Amino acid sequence: ETGVTQTPRHLVMGMTNKKSLKCEQHLGHNAMYWYKQSAKKPLELMFVYNFKEQTENNSVPSRFSPECPNSSHLFLHLHTLQPEDSALYLCASTLDRRGYTFGSGTRLTVV
Amino acid sequence: EDQVTQSPEALRLQEGESSSLNCSYTVSGLRGLFWYRQDPGKGPEFLFTLYSAGEEKEKERLKATLTKKESFLHITAPKPEDSATYLCAGHYGGSQGNLIFGKGTKLSVKP
Numbered sequence A: 001e002t003g004v005t006q007t008p009r010h011l012v013m014g015m016t017n018k019k020s021l022k023c024e025q026h027l028g029h030n031a032m033y034w035y036k037q038s039a040k041k042p043l044e045l046m047f048v049y050n051f052k053e054q055t056e057n058n059s060v061p062s063r064f065s066p067e068c069p070n071s072s073h074l075f076l077h078l079h080t081l082q083p084e085d086s087a088l089y090l091c092a093s094t095l096d097r098r099g100y101t102f103g104s105g106t107r108l109t110v111v
Numbered sequence B: 001e002d003q004v005t006q007s008p009e010a011l012r013l014q015e016g017e018s019s020s021l022n023c024s025y026t027v028s029g030l031r032g033l034f035w036y037r038q039d040p041g042k043g044p045e046f047l048f049t050l051y052s053a054g055e056e057k058e059k060e061r062l063k064a065t066l067t068k069k070e071s072f073l074h075i076t077a078p079k080p081e082d083s084a085t086y087l088c089a090g091h092y093g094g095s096q097g098n099l100i101f102g103k104g105t106k107l108s109v110k111p
Helices: none
Strands: A004-007 A010-013 A018-025 A031-037 A044-050 A053-057 A064-070 A073-079 A087-094 A106-110 B004-007 B010-014 B019-025 B032-038 B045-050 B056-059 B062-066 B070-075 B084-091 B099-101 B105-110
Touching: A004 A087, A010 A018, A018 A031, A018 A087, A031 A073, A044 A064, A044 A073, A053 A064, B004 B084, B010 B019, B019 B032, B019 B084, B032 B070, B045 B056, B045 B062, B070 B084
Parallel strands: A010 A106, B010 B105
Antiparallel strands: A004 A018, A018 A073, A031 A044, A031 A087, A044 A053, A064 A073, A087 A106, B004 B019, B019 B070, B032 B045, B032 B084, B056 B062, B062 B070, B084 B099, B084 B105
8 A cells, every 4th residue: 555545446437427536645745646557558647636626637627626624634635537548547745746645546437 | 748758668687787767858847756656457656756856766676766858767786576666756746736647657676
């Protein structure tokens, strides 16, 4: 375990479903991130939260909705996704941006 | 546009056969160069951060170096357990210090 815990590890959902991904860290970090990792592509930054405030939305479609209720928890709410949204979704956190700790990811399959 | 490019895309080595992975990056605004290891189905695991040209860091069979245009990850006498995808990322500052990742090099070490 890295200290960043993501649940669930695997998720299969239909295009009309609504689901949520959860990320939790108790490392005392104050910034949290969502990344998308697709085959043959670099990790893509989706959202950044700094001290619970969203400070960046990297042109992500509105069918992805982040939520950060406190500095230890981060959610990614999913609705009406497309098959091309199937990917590994990674959460990361950092305190001083000199080191980023990643979770193990949620493998999402949209059918 | 800030960019990080890794080569080769894939590398096959025999156990004990030393080699190097390359990461080239656009220079302007780079605040740090990160190396991560990623095993299948897991999140990236932090290896090194390099901040200035000429800097070197070592960990077991791995040694990372940084020049003004590129970074190398040298693997000395690799073992099968070193098989993984190695990711390079540039930290380009901004208020959130986001990481820009390369596509990675998939390393396979055969016994």
